[in-house]
Amino acid sequence: MTKQAPYGTWPSPIDARLVAAHDGRPEFLGAVGGELWWTEPRPEEGGRRALMRLAADGRGPAASVLPPPWNVRNRVIEYGGLPWAGTPRGEDGPLIVFTDFADQRLYAVEPDAPDGAAPRALTPLSTVTDGGLRWCDPVIVPELDEVWCVLEEFTGEGPTELRRLLAAVPLDGSAARDRARVRELTGDTDRFLTGPRLSPDGQRLAWIAWDHPAMPWDGTRVRTARVTEEGTLTGLREVAGGAAESVVQAEWAYDGSLLIASDASGWWNLQRIDVAAAERGEDVRAVPLCPREEEFAAGIWKIGQRWFAPLPNGLVATLHGRGAQTLGVLDPETGELVDTAGPWTEWAASLAVIDSRVTGVAASPRSSSEIVELDTRTGHTLVLASRHEDHVDPAYYPEPQIRTFTGPDGREIHAHIYPPHHPEYTAPDGELPPYAVWVHGGPTSRAPLVLDLEIAYFTSRGIGVAEVNYGGSTGYGREYRNRLREQWGVVDVEDCAAVARTLAEEGTADPARLAIRGGSAGGWTSAASLTSPAAEGVYACGTISYPILDLEGWALGETHDFESHYLESLVGPLAETRARYRERSPLHGAHRVTVPFLLLQGLDDVICPPVQCERFLEEVQGRGVPHAYLAFEGEGHGFRRADSIVRAVESELSLYTQTFGLVRDDIPSVELSK
Template structure:
């Protein structure tokens, strides 16, 4: 059947903004409680809450344990951390603890008991000056000091965003701390600015965790800490056993025999290592690589409690690994043999194990994220929850291409190209399509090659997308990450521009209809791209979401503690290079913007606060550059509510329709101020 001829950007599509919103987010924080699998799952249609999901052992459907408005998230380091943990009990079914986003308290619930209502374990905010936050819990129903939860405690000590302390703490399971902060036992001091939750050795006599301090980010340098757990449940003999200022250990776990397993970038790549603590003092070989490769077995630790590997019964290790992607493999630590699992999934995320079973969250170019179980004895894999369902004919999905572009000085730039694609439409001969460059957030992050209906929303209408994993991204080793050291606003902008220019030079993109967009750090890259000589005249418009626009303000008192000194490595020390902060900030070059832009901002964002947008627009006003500024009540850093996602998506399309001269009658008009 012949395709209909119509200009790029004008094609009809069954993928609307409501469908994009309904598929936003993915399952996260997988874990097991006995033989059961639990995780959190997004609910955009329920105010953006995250539901706590339970998959019964032996079959049955996954279901939400807690009704709305329970929201299983937390704000530790603002990006949050693992929000739940569970344990089995002999007679009463599982006991699960979780954090509730609305009040940041730690709760417990026994879902199989007659009284299923959660009860609080920690004090309400009004009972504690400054407030408390919790994450990355471990449930000890028979702990050395009685039934407790051991977890990270983040405690604010003043009014400022950096007036706080973090420790590992023990919270009684009987609820006695709900009215009395003094009942909470602190297992560590607050000498380290950042800590992860404890991991207990198989015999319960040792604990291990990660720690780091300003100005390092966890992908710069972390320390592996251990302690002896006393009979009374206290930590003694605390020591550093691995890591350092230039070594990032992203995860630590215990092997069944009591050795430590690390994901360390000591070699320049996050690889798995084994550390025999009992022999470490006398044997240089006590720490060894298990599978040395120029691949990543971990990524940036943006949220406390993320996992990339897990030990299995019998000594094998389930490990995510790859270069520019994350596959699932089963590693034999004795031989170093790594056998990848089979299946259609090309990108794996969260990971959990139970006996010889591996459970992960996995997706591919034609499938969204699903909860997948692998039986390592048989190699059999099956989707057990969050099954991918084609809401439209998959012929409308994009057909991505992995590309390596050439940047300044001949450097490689990794990217994914999503050309326009429609089963029933094609453009007139000789017409080149409009393209939008997507800059990911972080900036120490990566855009995965998976089905994303937000991308399909544009490509199925005839607008191409190129996701650029610019220098500084994870997935390609430490040297690639370090390209952005003191070069943020330079390398990222140059790499995005190089990808756009090469697509145009190849005839794959219309050089007059190029756009750039991004959120958070990607919003910064977008704004700089519209104000930097490195991309002058390249882009016809841009979409800037919850961005950083003023480096000096962000480095002083306009962001949260976790990233408050991030710019020390991304730009340089403010005290040493203050002019660099000013020279790179879009706020101080608003007069250079000559093309329309859309600015999207959540009003509850404490990471990239609205005040930056307001100062920026004050500089833009009067320049006669068309722009739209949309703000969203109740949204923080990143959008979670269906109505927000719908409006943002449709407004972005409207910007491109109006700027690129596309004719459509199904797009709301975007009012552009001047």
């Protein structure tokens, strides 16, 4: 029998510990011979990433290869990238190289060695404070007994004093004692680059590069070179890309042609380039393989992501879609694209190929991320690992709605709406539910429509969630992304407010109980929404996590190199638009904050450093606005440790409980000071 209780007071079996235990998903999936390897989050083990292995026969559970505290992750461009590579060696088992987060060194390990050999270092300890040498996106080259990868080398103490290049590290460990043993394959004239991609015959190399002030979704260049017998590069040329064309992935097909994901059409679509013909001096143009107003890729936030993967038979496994990405198999000769059968609606940029089989990481609104195999010969799919389990009755999961709202000037705004949902409780007749507007990070990113226990934590208690893919988000073409150019703090704020207002006006949400929350760029939008006249009076409170709060400070050295020029496109050139930087910054609008807020920050965050929070709090102090500041030791940009996640989630609910006048006694109360 259904019970009745006010929204926001319902009991729920989805507690913060359950949320924390299932935070994150498998990542960086790859094949080593017939085996599958990937990294997996371990919130309960200090937030480390474990390296996982699944046997070629697919039988038995996947095994963690390295015990704690090994943490297979790197800090290249701070967001990191592909941290491991492997090669099969017959009866001796695979050789695996990986980066460890603690010291950022590159290591090698032979997991099947009879003596259980421990990992051995391949690169030297850093000589510059805070990690002078970092390695990413490795590829093992057995013929040369080397691993080729991106090298990020700090040359000074500042966050932008560094160089990046492609480098070759000997597998014999000699570079662990002698930095001079590392061969530099390219110069450091490109500020950013992805890792090397060797052609099937080993004679050509391809990679992607870009420079400040462009971000990789603005404009990149595809470079190729010939590989000599000695392993040096010659005949460097640029075969695709440009200042206004974003190429985010390049892979060699088995016939020797180069496949790329380019947004030259306004959408990231797949194209093919005849590099051999270009080397002969012929006029070569990229050939579209399946032109559609859909995205076959997304922005490079982590180096080494893989949205498509060529198969030996000439077909191409590829993600594609609008506002979501599913897995399909493309015949590049005919342009025919056949989607994978199954319940999964969102596939991550992590694909691996073994013969005719493609494996990826997939989820849906009813299932968390699973490792799924598609047999392209039969069309059959199979969950291989990380199988979704319902740790509570799925009746407690929310039932999302895909909606399009209308914003200022009639523009479309895409959003996912998660109404409050509980199998045993309803609210009293006539009561409208509180809602929290969730703002994704990036901002050049998007919120996927997948099962998220943190969303279910709130909806099962009677608090609705609205995830807004505001103008500037990926997934809807370049024109939609470009809405945010020089409009950050305007379009994102207006779009979120338009969704909130519409929900209130149509009777879906209680207009007096609306909240906004987000982390990183989402923290910026949340803070800007509490200080901008464009959202005045919309929100009753806000949760602001590891945010940007002072645009000038961020532009003048208070962030890492990757995003140090990002504001030139998001806001404008600082020298010409300095007044705009001050006008939009929550720091300088702190006097307009009138509602309670929660501020969450990792003390080790170098992307959005704690100093910005501290300055903002100084401006708010003494103004009579209830607020709490929770700083987490050992956490960087985003929270990875189970205890941190639990405290953050429960504190957010406590803010809503106090602000919305809810009665609960099942969570610790966060003290709001004035």
